[in-house]
Every structure is written in C-alpha cells, then in structure tokens.
Amino acid sequence: MDAPIGVFDSGxxxxxxxxxxxDALPSEDxxxxxxxxxxxxxxxxxxxxxxxxxxxxxxxxxxxxxxxVVACNTSSALALETLRPMYSLPLLGVLEPGAQAAVxxxxxQAIGVIGTEGTIKSQGYAHAIRQRLPQAKVVGRACPLFVPxxxxxxxxxxxxxxxxxxxxxxWRGNGIDTLILGCTHYPVLRGLIQEVLPGVTLVDSARExxxxxxxxxxxxxxxxKGEKRGTRRFFTTDAPxxxxxxxxxxxxxxxxxxxxxxxxAD
Amino acid sequence: MDAPIGVFDSGxxxxxxxxxxxDALPSEDxxxxxxxxxxxxxxxxxxxxxxxxxxxxxxxxxxxxxxxVVACNTSSALALETLRPMYSLPLLGVLEPGAQAAVxxxxxQAIGVIGTEGTIKSQGYAHAIRQRLPQAKVVGRACPLFVPxxxxxxxxxxxxxxxxxxxxxxWRGNGIDTLILGCTHYPVLRGLIQEVLPGVTLVDSARExxxxxxxxxxxxxxxxKGEKRGTRRFFTTDAPxxxxxxxxxxxxxxxxxxxxxxxxAD
Numbered sequence: 323m324d325a326p327i328g329v330f331d332s333g334x335x336x337x338x339x340x341x342x343x344x345d346a347l348p349s350e351d352x353x354x355x356x357x358x359x360x361x362x363x364x365x366x367x368x369x370x371x372x373x374x375x376x377x378x379x380x381x382x383x384x385x386x387x388x389x390x391v392v393a394c395n396t397s398s399a400l401a402l403e404t405l406r407p408m409y410s411l412p413l414l415g416v417l418e419p420g421a422q423a424a425v426x427x428x429x430x431q432a433i434g435v436i437g438t439e440g441t442i443k444s445q446g447y448a449h450a451i452r453q454r455l456p457q458a459k460v461v462g463r464a465c466p467l468f469v470p471x472x473x474x475x476x477x478x479x480x481x482x483x484x485x486x487x488x489x490x491x492x493w494r495g496n497g498i499d500t501l502i503l504g505c506t507h508y509p510v511l512r513g514l515i516q517e518v519l520p521g522v523t524l525v526d527s528a529r530e531x532x533x534x535x536x537x538x539x540x541x542x543x544x545x546x547k548g549e550k551r552g553t554r555r556f557f558t559t560d561a562p563x564x565x566x567x568x569x570x571x572x573x574x575x576x577x578x579x580x581x582x583x584x585x586x587a588d
Numbered sequence: 589m590d591a592p593i594g595v596f597d598s599g600x601x602x603x604x605x606x607x608x609x610x611d612a613l614p615s616e617d618x619x620x621x622x623x624x625x626x627x628x629x630x631x632x633x634x635x636x637x638x639x640x641x642x643x644x645x646x647x648x649x650x651x652x653x654x655x656x657v658v659a660c661n662t663s664s665a666l667a668l669e670t671l672r673p674m675y676s677l678p679l680l681g682v683l684e685p686g687a688q689a690a691v692x693x694x695x696x697q698a699i700g701v702i703g704t705e706g707t708i709k710s711q712g713y714a715h716a717i718r719q720r721l722p723q724a725k726v727v728g729r730a731c732p733l734f735v736p737x738x739x740x741x742x743x744x745x746x747x748x749x750x751x752x753x754x755x756x757x758x759w760r761g762n763g764i765d766t767l768i769l770g771c772t773h774y775p776v777l778r779g780l781i782q783e784v785l786p787g788v789t790l791v792d793s794a795r796e797x798x799x800x801x802x803x804x805x806x807x808x809x810x811x812x813k814g815e816k817r818g819t820r821r822f823f824t825t826d827a828p829x830x831x832x833x834x835x836x837x838x839x840x841x842x843x844x845x846x847x848x849x850x851x852x853a854d
Contacts, residue, residue, distance in 0.1 A: 359636045360626050367827035370625045470736040481754070484747055561633035 324546055326351035326553070327535070328382030328390040330375075333361035334565060335469075335506030336393030337572035339416065342532035343391065347539075349548040352555070353385055355583070359559035362469065363396040364438025364505070371440065375401040379409060381557075381585045388544050389414065391535055395504050395527065396438050399446030412538055419534040420502050420527030421450035425458070427523045428500040432459040434493055434522070437504030439464040447504055461498065465489045465508075472507045473568065478514065486511065486518045493519060500525060510571070556580045590812055592617035592819070593801070594648030594656040596641075599627035600831060601735075601772030602659030603838035605682065608798035609657065613805075615814040618821070619651055621849070625825035628735065629662040630704025630771070637706065641667040645675060647823075647851045654810050655680065657801055661770050661793070662704050665712030678804055685800040686768050686793030687716035691724070693789045696765040698725040700788075702756070703770030705730040713770055727764065731755045731771075738773045739834065744780065752777065752784045760785060767791065776837070822846045 327347075329340050333356050340354050355378050357363075363371045375397045382390055389412045392398045392405075398415030406413050424433045435447040441464075448460040468489075471482045493501075500523045503509055509526045516524060539545045546552065558565060562580035569577040593613075595606050599622050606620050621644050623629075629637045641663045648656055655678045658664045658671075664681030672679050690699045701713040707730075714726040734755075737748045759767075766789045769775055775792045782790060805811045812818065824831060828846035835843040 359632060361631075365627075366625060367829065370826045466740055467733075467736055470733055474732055481747060481750055484750075488747070560636045563633065 324351070324548060325386050325388035326353045326555075328353050328355070328379075328385065328387035329393050330355040330357070330378045330382065330390070330397075331394040331506060332357050332363040332374075332396065334358070334569050334572055337569055338506050338509055339391060339393035339528045339531055341573050342528045343535060346532040346536050347546070347552075349550065349552050350546045351552040353382060353387060353557070354555070355381065355557045355559075356565075357559050358565065362438070363394060363400075364440045364466070364469070366440065368400040368440070368444070371397055372401040372404050376405055376408070377585045377587075379405055379413070381583065383409065383411070384586065387411065389535070389539060391531065392416065393506060393528075393531070395506065396440040399437075399441045399444040412542060412544075414531065414535055414538055416527040416531045417446050417450050419530035420504065420525055421447055422454060422534075423525045423527070423530040424500045424502050425451060425454040427525060428455075428458070430497050430499040431455060431457060432461075432497040432499065434498045434501040435460060435462045435504050436465045436468075436489070436501065436508065437462070438469075439466060441504050447502055459497070461493070463489060465505075468511060469505065469507045472510045477510045482511065483514055483517070486514050490515065490518045498522060502527065506572070554578055557583045559583060559585060590617070590814060591652050591654035592619045592821075594619050594621070594645075594651065594653035595659050596621040596623070596644045596648065596656070596663075597660040597772060598623050598629040598662065600624070600835050600838055603835055603843075604772050604775055605657060605659035605794045605797055607839050608794045609801060612798040612802050613812070613818075615816060615818050616812045617818040619648060619653060620820070620822050621647065622822075622824045622831075624831065628704070629660060629666075630706045630732070630735070632706065634666040634706070634710070637663055638667040638670050642671055642674070643851045643853075645671055645679070647849065649675065649677070650852065653677065655801070655805060657797065658682065659772060659794075659797070661772065662706040665703075665707045665710040678808060678810075680797065680801055680804055682793040682797045683712050683716050685796035686770065686791055687713055688720060688800075689791045689793070689796040690766045690768050691717060691720045693791060694721075694724070694766040696763050697721060697723060698727075698763040698765065700759055700764040700767040701726060701728040701770050702731045702734075702767065702774065703728070704735075705732060707770050713768055725763070727759070729755060731774075734777060735771065735773045738776045743776045748777065749780055749783070752780050756781065756784045764788060768793065772838070820844055823849045825849060825851060
C-alpha cells in the first residue's frame, strides 16, 4: 500500500523520530507536521494537548496517511489513549516502544524516566513499564530546562552539565540501571547525561519507535511496496523561516521545503 | 466611564503589569487574559503573534473594555502597530513607556535592551528609543533561558547567575548606563542582573506602562469615576489548574478565580 505515513510533534524534536523511520523504512513516503505555532506541549494541560493532537491527526487523515506516529512524548502520554478509538488507522506513540526497550535492557528492574512536566505527571511511562514488568521500580523526573538548553545550542555547555547534575545526580548509585530519555530533545544531551550517570543504559524512544512501526505495518499488511526512496513533506503551523538550522540538528541532514498550514482551521 | 480595562499577555508574566495598574488605578475594573494554551510568543513569527494578539483583542472588545494594555513585550514589538488601526479604542503597549523611561534615565546615551528573540529581532525598542533620542547607542540581546529559569523557580540560583554573566557580562564597562528589562519575566531577576551590571539603571516597563495608561485615560476622558476597589476577572486559554502558584509570583498576591476561554473560537 503506497499511502504515506504521518509523523507529528509539538515542534521539531520529532524529526529525531522521522530520521529513524527514514533509516528503517527508506522507501515509505513520510509527511511530518510540527506544531511550531503552539509549541511546547509539555507545560500544557491534557485537554489542550489532546485538542491540538486531534487537529493534527485530522489533518493527516485528510492527507491520506495509512498510519500516524505520535513522535511527541507529551502527546503520546496525554492524548494517545483518547485519540486511538477515534480513528480507523493505526496510531503509534513513543511511550510503549520506549518502555519495552527499557524493560528489555534493565537487570536491576529499577528504571528512571525523564521528560516534560506533562509526561512525568501523567505516569504514562511508569504505567507502560509496569504492564510489562509489574515488579519494576520506576522513578520519574521532569527536566524543564533541558529543551531550552538544547534550543540555545548549549548541548555540551558547562551550564548544561551543572543542570544535568542537579536534575539527575541524586540518582547515582540508587540502583537505576536504565534511563528513558522521554523527550525528543534529550538524545542531543546523551553524552552529558551519560557522564552524570555512568554505566546506566540510556534508552532513546526514537529508534525503538521506528522498529515498532515497521513491525506494526508488517502485521497490518501496510508496508510500502515501493523500491525507490520515499518522498517527504514537511508542514509547520508557524511560519517556516529560520526553522531549518534547528531542524538540521535533529534530522542530521538538510530539511527540504517546508509548507505552512493552519491545520484546516479556516 | 466605568467600562473595564483589558490587559493581556502570552502567559502569566503580564500579571506584573496588572499589579502596577492595580497600584496606580485601584478603582478601575480589570480583565486579564493569559494565552497559556499557546505560550510563549517570543520564539514565534510576527504573523502568528499578530494573529493571536488580534484574537485576544477581539475577545476583550466583546467584553466591553474601554482600553487595552498589551502587557506582552513580544506582542507590543511585533503586533501592536498592525493592530492599533483596527480598533477605535486606545491600545497601549509596554515598549514606548519603557523606551521613554530609559531615555529619561540615561546620561551616557548608551542603552541596553534584553528580551525574547522576537522582541530583539524586531528592533522595536531601538526604534522607540531613537525616535526620542536620535543619537542614542542601543544594543540588544535575546536571553532565551531567562524565562525558563524563572519558571523553574531559580531566580536566585547559581546557574542563573552564570547564565546572566554569559548573556550580559560582556556589556560591563562598555558605556551602557541603562538597561531595559524587555520581558515581563525579567524583573524577577532584577537582583541578579544588577550584580552582573553594577551601577546600571534597570528599567522595568511594567511601572512605566501603568503611569502611561493613567495619563492616556485622563487625556481621553476615560478614567473611572468609581471610589471603591475595582473588580478583577482572569481568563486563560489553557486549563487554569496549577497556574495559581506561578501567578502569585508575578502578582504578589493570590489570584482570584480563573475562567478558561477559547477566545470565541467556536
């Protein structure tokens, strides 16, 4: 089936997920939506995050997608369960693949989760982990400064190292052997987080989500039959100027042309 | 005339302006709108900021306000000039009062401005300063980490001191004797910024805007005739839960009941 796959995020961080999907499923056509006019989602209520996510899903359905990947951790945690029964096509979030990878990796059965305030408060990761490993000890921590530090370009900055130490230093030696990087921006801080928590396995949901998507499409008979490289379309809700620099940081290569959309609001 | 005054901001920072208006004009009725579902504005395009600001102004006009205070620096810089001719009631932003106060304060005729990316890029403060003092030297700097640091509650934190030093330390000894705190969150960092730039006069637009509002209402014959304390209504576009703690930080007293609005979108 040659319909495209929709991928969305509150902003550009979800391009890290798109990149993994490109690697895993190079011949699939992809449509990405970044809700840059309303970013961030992580500080907003479940009701508002669900409303925004539904508007984007409706837009993607109108574009004829065969599946939707919710690349935003906050939206996966706060909106996905409400949205899933509203659509006849498969919706895949980043929480369940991330939780599965953490359960596969842990030996101590003690797992840390970091994310936005919304993601951590929702307990979505803790729930998904305990479904797979009921005896798991899960500790969560919101790290609200990490996203602005990454967007400032300070991924290796001394200030960022100090913030990481303040947020995560207290977890050193508490038995956690696996940490879920539960926000699309955090893999950019991987090196620095590893320095604060040496020996801890860092789980990045992006790669796991791409693998889970491949399995899901295969199971549903929805894998593309094409042999050539798939097409890409990028939409943002704010004016696309100046996004390309930040986008390249997440995507690892130049972004193609970006279209602006109001998600069919008028 | 006993109609209320409308005050709006991208979020809650504009409550610092509301607080000064309460002090200057205690008997006026006030309606505050915080666009918490779409905050922040400082990283978004002029088109999007103008669209959001217009939706809020339309909402306030519908509520029967006699004047509108644009308490958001980014909106004042990016949207106000476009919006002003669209309404028959007076619109007052924070840029012109802040620029006037800086011009009144400077002796060296060298003025610094800090704000969001949108405010600094717009050159709005520089323009307003040079209209009043054509020979002024104006330097601007976006400080994108200041808002998240304030919202993290780190106003006196060592990390915040280092960030302030990185952003502003290079201005020490360069002749600037006046600095405009061009974002509603920055007055919370006043003590720390003063340590980085000792001897520099810090201008907080909030107080100046309240004074300018009083003068504007008097000139237009719009001052309230009431003697008792005015009423307050608070609206936010996201669910109001959990806002009260942050609000009290800006307002200096407890917030009353908060109503949620979709700005008449449906």
